[in-house]
Amino acid sequence: MQGLRPGPAFETALAALPACLLDAPIGVAVSGGGDSLALLLLAQRWAAGRGRTLFALTVDHGLRPEARAEAEAVAALCRQLGLPHETLRLEGAAPRQASLRRGRHAALARAARQRGSRLLLTGHTADDQAETFLMRARQGSGWYGLAGMRPLSLSPVWPEGQGVFIARPLLGARREELRTFLRAEDVRWVDDPSNDNPAFERVRMRRLLCPKMSGSVQILSVMDRFQTLRMIEDAALWRWMTANIRVSEGVIEVTFLTLLPTERAARALGLLIQIAAGREVPPRGERLARLVERIVSKEDFRGATLGGCQIRPRRGRLQLASETGPPIPGIAARLAAHQAILSGNTHEIAAAAGKESFLEDLVPIF
């Protein structure tokens, strides 16, 4: 996909999404940076030509005094474009990256749901993918993680993100070409100072890549191959899940995990633990691998806890439930949505998005 001008690349990416996600109002997450401003312009043109409804959201994390004016500049551009815009202010967020990210995703998803939207667009680019590759490689990620961000995924926060999909239609575009596009459109963007702060790993990776554009081209072509492999792996995982997983009273029940190759078993168990525990990410690496080894080996497995989840054997099945308190609400709906993403099939995604339980409110959104 690299090398396409941003407009056609954007349109190709949106054409691949299930129609039901595009029929409801579509949210655009705009920070005021170059990538998401280009996203806003491209989305506005695309929507105007097709009668789709768009709205824009900007999160002010409440950490930098300039952020208020930056959000106001996005609002002014939206007025010019004839699009509704809302600034979401995070109150008292801890200035740690993980909690800022969680707060941002929760605020965006709530605002989307308030407007009856099922889809948020973000401005992640091919350059973000290459940086992600390097960051994950440093953390020891395997090929599956090195495939990078998905073009369509679910809001990572739960339960606030319930029913909200995230699409990244600029993953095929280069940051520099988006800036060229904005210059031609005479639109100015802001450069958040944290984007230049080497205290952040992403910035250090960006600096490694920047002087060597060919470096990122090679990384992106490796990622392309890993993405193809991931589609095959996801389809296998999906087929296994449709036959071997069920949810009963908030507890996930699993059969025949031991028949999977170890790496796939770890991937499946990691996702199921994440869902049963209501977490944003699966437990990482070593502890998960050790747990799978214990389950798969002939040892007498009597149960374990990992990632906020209790795993115990029961009548030939594994049962997974939240370690603390009552079961996490909406487990079946979240599982169905994850399975649909793994299937890569637009009909499955439409079915998961359309499930009444998926759209029921688990948390007050006002």
Ligand SMILES: Nc1ncnc2c1ncn2[C@@H]1O[C@H](COP(=O)(O)OP(=O)(O)OP(=O)(O)O)[C@@H](O)[C@H]1O
């Ligand atoms: N404060 C925010 N408000 C709204 N959306 C945001 C915000 N921060 C990030 N996003 C969304 O997430 C995407 C990726 O986030 P990232 O932190 O990489 O972006 P950024 O460097 O802050 O801004 P940009 O990608 O627009 O240059 C953005 O393109 C945008 O769609």
